[in-house]
Amino acid sequence: MLAAIATRTRRRACAIAAFSLILATAGQTCAQSQGDDAVHLGVVSCAGNNCHGAKERSEGSSVAQNEYLIWSKSDKHHRAYTVLLEERGMRIARNLGLPNAATADMCLACHTDPVPPAKRGPRFQLSDGVGCEGCHGGASSWLGTHISGARHSDNLAAGLYPTERPAARAEKCLSCHIGDAADDNRFVTHRMMGAGHPRMPFELDTYTAVEPAHFVVDQRYIERKGPVDDVQVWAVGQAVDLGKRMGALLEPKRAPKGVFPELVLFDCQSCHHPYNSLRGEGITTGLAPGSVKLYDANAIMLHVIAARLAPAAAKALSSHMLALQRASGESWATVQVEAHEVRRLASELSPILSSHDFTRDDMKAFADGIIALGLAGEDVRYSEAEQATMGLASIFSAVKSSGSLSEDQITAMTKAMNGLYGSFASDETYRHEPFVKALKEFRRTAPR
Amino acid sequence: MKGEVSVVKLHEIAIATFVTLMLTVAAWADPQAPDSGSKHLGVKSCSGDNCHGAVKPAEHSAVMQNEYLIWSQEVDNDRVDKHHRAYAVLSDERGIRIAHNLGLPDAVTAEICLNCHADNVPEARRGPRFEISDGVGCEACHGGAEKWLGVHLSGAGHKANLDAGLYPTEKPVARAEKCLFCHFGDPSDKSRFVTHLIMGAGHPRMGFELDTYTAAEPAHFTVGPKYIERKGPINDVQVWAVGQAISLIRRTDALLEPKNAPKGIQPELVLFDCQSCHHAVSQIRWQPRKSTGLAPGSLQLYDADAVMLRVIADRVAPTAAKVLSEHMLALHHATTVNWDTVVREATEVRRAAMELENLVSSHDFTGDDTKALAEGVVAIGLTDDDTDYSGAEQATMALGSIASAMRMSGYLTSGQTKVMIDALTGLNKSIADDATYQPGIFVTALKDFQKAIPQ
Numbered sequence: 028m029l030a031a032i033a034t035r036t037r038r039r040a041c042a043i044a045a046f047s048l049i050l051a052t053a054g055q056t057c058a059q060s061q062g063d064d065a066v067h068l069g070v071v072s073c074a075g076n077n078c079h080g081a082k083e084r085s086e087g088s089s090v091a092q093n094e095y096l097i098w099s100k101s102d103k104h105h106r107a108y109t110v111l112l113e114e115r116g117m118r119i120a121r122n123l124g125l126p127n128a129a130t131a132d133m134c135l136a137c138h139t140d141p142v143p144p145a146k147r148g149p150r151f152q153l154s155d156g157v158g159c160e161g162c163h164g165g166a167s168s169w170l171g172t173h174i175s176g177a178r179h180s181d182n183l184a185a186g187l188y189p190t191e192r193p194a195a196r197a198e199k200c201l202s203c204h205i206g207d208a209a210d211d212n213r214f215v216t217h218r219m220m221g222a223g224h225p226r227m228p229f230e231l232d233t234y235t236a237v238e239p240a241h242f243v244v245d246q247r248y249i250e251r252k253g254p255v256d257d258v259q260v261w262a263v264g265q266a267v268d269l270g271k272r273m274g275a276l277l278e279p280k281r282a283p284k285g286v287f288p289e290l291v292l293f294d295c296q297s298c299h300h301p302y303n304s305l306r307g308e309g310i311t312t313g314l315a316p317g318s319v320k321l322y323d324a325n326a327i328m329l330h331v332i333a334a335r336l337a338p339a340a341a342k343a344l345s346s347h348m349l350a351l352q353r354a355s356g357e358s359w360a361t362v363q364v365e366a367h368e369v370r371r372l373a374s375e376l377s378p379i380l381s382s383h384d385f386t387r388d389d390m391k392a393f394a395d396g397i398i399a400l401g402l403a404g405e406d407v408r409y410s411e412a413e414q415a416t417m418g419l420a421s422i423f424s425a426v427k428s429s430g431s432l433s434e435d436q437i438t439a440m441t442k443a444m445n446g447l448y449g450s451f452a453s454d455e456t457y458r459h460e461p462f463v464k465a466l467k468e469f470r471r472t473a474p475r
Numbered sequence: 476m477k478g479e480v481s482v483v484k485l486h487e488i489a490i491a492t493f494v495t496l497m498l499t500v501a502a503w504a505d506p507q508a509p510d511s512g513s514k515h516l517g518v519k520s521c522s523g524d525n526c527h528g529a530v531k532p533a534e535h536s537a538v539m540q541n542e543y544l545i546w547s548q549e550v551d552n553d554r555v556d557k558h559h560r561a562y563a564v565l566s567d568e569r570g571i572r573i574a575h576n577l578g579l580p581d582a583v584t585a586e587i588c589l590n591c592h593a594d595n596v597p598e599a600r601r602g603p604r605f606e607i608s609d610g611v612g613c614e615a616c617h618g619g620a621e622k623w624l625g626v627h628l629s630g631a632g633h634k635a636n637l638d639a640g641l642y643p644t645e646k647p648v649a650r651a652e653k654c655l656f657c658h659f660g661d662p663s664d665k666s667r668f669v670t671h672l673i674m675g676a677g678h679p680r681m682g683f684e685l686d687t688y689t690a691a692e693p694a695h696f697t698v699g700p701k702y703i704e705r706k707g708p709i710n711d712v713q714v715w716a717v718g719q720a721i722s723l724i725r726r727t728d729a730l731l732e733p734k735n736a737p738k739g740i741q742p743e744l745v746l747f748d749c750q751s752c753h754h755a756v757s758q759i760r761w762q763p764r765k766s767t768g769l770a771p772g773s774l775q776l777y778d779a780d781a782v783m784l785r786v787i788a789d790r791v792a793p794t795a796a797k798v799l800s801e802h803m804l805a806l807h808h809a810t811t812v813n814w815d816t817v818v819r820e821a822t823e824v825r826r827a828a829m830e831l832e833n834l835v836s837s838h839d840f841t842g843d844d845t846k847a848l849a850e851g852v853v854a855i856g857l858t859d860d861d862t863d864y865s866g867a868e869q870a871t872m873a874l875g876s877i878a879s880a881m882r883m884s885g886y887l888t889s890g891q892t893k894v895m896i897d898a899l900t901g902l903n904k905s906i907a908d909d910a911t912y913q914p915g916i917f918v919t920a921l922k923d924f925q926k927a928i929p930q
Contacts, residue, residue: 054718072483074903118759120763122761122763122771123771134648134744139479198564216772217772218769218770218771218772218773219771219772220756220772221761221770221771221773222761222771222772222773223759225756226756258768261923269626283740284811285809285810285812285813285816286737286742286744286774286810286811286813286814286817287740287773287810287811288740288773290774291772295756296756298752298753299752299753299754299755300755301753301754301755301909301910302674302679302680303747303910315672316576316577316672316673316674316675316677317670317671317672317673317674317675317676317744317745318672318675318741319741319744354739355739355740355741356738356740356741357738358739358740359739359740362739362740372734397538400832444693452754453757454755454757455755
């Protein structure tokens with residue numbers, strides 16, 4: 028996985044000139060419930076060899092046409108259902124007291140395209156995992172328009188989900204990659220983690236690239252869908268992610284039961300580290316040693332972004348995040364007050380980032396801001412290192428796409444990126460110092 | 476070091492005739508009580524070469540006389556009594572780091588560190604030769620010598636020493652109270668209790684089992700005929716059993732202590748099982764435990780002492796065992812309800828543990844008891860009821876104590892002893908490192924031990 032992330036930069040064939048078109052990403056706020064009352068026709072409906080099931084990239088077409096092949100060969104979404112029946116899936120089911128993961132709503136909701144039977148077309152297969160319509164929406168309303176060769180805007184108007192828009196994509200991806208805290212069948216609780224579910228890191232831009240993406244941002248893409256700016260995708264992803272996390276803290280279903288809060292909202296490595304490894308206790312959270320810390324890596328990234336684009340919001344974000352961490356030692360009610368404030372700030376920042384035209388100077392400022400986190404002398408936690416690296420990868424990708432880097436610079440920076448990924452390859456053996464060293468190396472290779 | 480504890484115990488403790496004398500163990504509720512007001516004269520008052528500072532064990536004396544040397548020797552790092560270094564470590568890298576993380580200027584001047592890393596009696600009670608830097612010296616355990624040193628020097632006999640104020644460390648209950656006063660701490664005293672704050676700042680985890688830790692200290696006494704004549708017999712199984720009961724009582728005290736009630740959504744985590752959280756996220760090892768009934772992903776109260784005590788009670792007091800196990804189950808469940816319920820069930824568990832403390836401290840553990848307890852401890856692991864790291868650790872130390880008692884009582888032939896030592900070595904290896912601990916390896920070692928129990 029990490030190796031895949033590390034090679035993301037090579038995979039990107041973006042050759043975007045400096046476009047300064049403002050993306051129209053108006054209120055795509057509810058990914059899973061919005062506009063998809065259509066019947067899901069199934070992957071087979073898309074996989075024809077003259078549609079999206081070509082063996083190779085099609086030269087004359089506006090899209091690559093080999094999307095199905097990419098998805099079915101290399102994309103984990105394709106295996107999402109199958110893994111439910113594998114050893115780990117069976118173990119998790121057993122630990123949760125479920126007869127079978129492949130029949131349990133709490134698993135199927137994100138490991139398949141879980142539309143009710145009435146919304147499944149004759150060729151629909153649950154076992155296709157997270158198929159085309161899991162992200163692009165049920166095709167019954169738009170397939171006709173789409174096949175007729177209509178413009179992208181016509182497809183959208185007919186109900187195709189606008190995955191090219193960062194905020195909409197963030198909503199869609201995070202509807203599983205964090206889930207919906209209000210829906211018991213769509214939220215990975217700590218109970219499920221304890222039963223064996225793997226940890227779920229996420230960063231929108233990186234995860235788009237490593238899926239791997241089955242689109243190429245080229246001239247024809249840009250003509251039809253507008254430009255894609257990796258930094259914007261990253262920034263919007265952070266804001267939406269943080270908003271969803273705060274939403275989970277505010278969700279009554281996730282309130283503490285008994286002595287403990289819902290632990291999945293906390294920083295995994297805050298507890299899950301061997302205690303015989305002495306680790307530094309950064310004071311960025313303001314919490315005393317031995318405290319359990321809420322996951323805050325998104326907030327830290329968003330703070331770096333806001334510090335450049337909306338300094339007043341950045342200041343408010345940082346003081347409310349500090350208050351939120353402190354509140355965990357006070358009461359749940361205080362936690363909720365602060366979570367509400369942080370969510371408000373995240374939702375204010377989201378449209379600002381969606382419409383901002385990110386410049387070279389912005390990118391440089393973000394990179395400097397992220398690097399500064401590691402050089403401030405305080406220990407960088409694993410979750411921070413992970414988000415910082417993915418953030419830098421998005422920035423690198425954007426700068427590279429702008430065409431301003433020489434081949435030598437790209438080679439040096441790719442090597443430095445790989446060093447960063449390598450420095451946190453395992454949360455068990457992660458140490459602050461190698462990460463900071465890799466960070467300094469990245470700074471050295473970055474153009475000034 | 477820990478990996479060698481049980482083996483060492485078997486080697487070190489000489490075999491004595493097993494005397495089935497009932498031990499009279501009065502309740503020492505306060506390990507400091509016999510010492511109140513007495514001046515501490517300092518290690519130098521004990522370490523004369525014709526007192527306890529001999530270079531070699533004395534042949535004709537009632538005690539070895541080289542106790543000071545055993546406590547203070549630095550020759551063999553594996554055999555050093557850590558009590559001697561307790562003060563010095565406060566200035567080591569780790570001590571400095573912990574102090575820094577806690578915002579303390581210095582660990583060697585902080586009450587919270589000194590109370591257990593030294594014999595921290597008030598200034599007024601320190602004699603002219605007393606040195607705080609001696610760490611946990613003679614009088615920290617044996618009591619301030621001011622009132623009894625004269626009697627002691629006169630050779631008046633052990634009983635006269637006790638009457639004068641010497642602390643009765645030979646009595647399992649008194650020893651448990653004394654050791655646990657630091658090895659668990661006093662939850663009502665914020666300067667005498669290692670909270671999760673202190674753990675988070677870098678303090679190491681504190682494993683403890685009375686009998687094993689007595690042997691591993693290393694003990695500066697030998698239970699021979701002269702010892703038994705003066706102080707009565709020692710039964711390792713009883714020391715273990717009493718230690719478990721009192722450990723559980725202290726643990727429930729901590730749960731009942733208002734200072735340890737949850738703050739916000741942060742409970743006092745030091746009362747929970749360390750490995751319940753502190754394992755790598757990639758290391759998935761949850762399995763259902765019928766003695767906790769908890770769901771996956773739950774934090775679990777530390778209960779290895781309760782599990783061991785239940786094994787002991789199953790043999791010596793089956794009704795009490797049932798009560799204990801019901802309330803422990805309810806206590807685990809209570810953590811998913813609310814803190815009031817935790818407090819209510821902790822009260823019940825405490826009551827059961829108190830009753831069992833009385834029973835086990837006066838019980839005459841027979842050879843058959845010892846064998847049954849060995850089988851009971853093994854069964855816990857083999858029925859998958861507790862193969863958590865903490866459970867495996869306590870089971871291993873328990874089997875070390877049991878093996879030691881079997882050997883001392885002549886229950887084992889020398890051939891059987893060797894097989895059992897090998898099996899203990901395997902068990903110790905399986906728990907040597909919590910980060911890499913694998914329940915399967917522990918269970919295999921447990922099966923080897925099972926085979927070593929004479930039928």
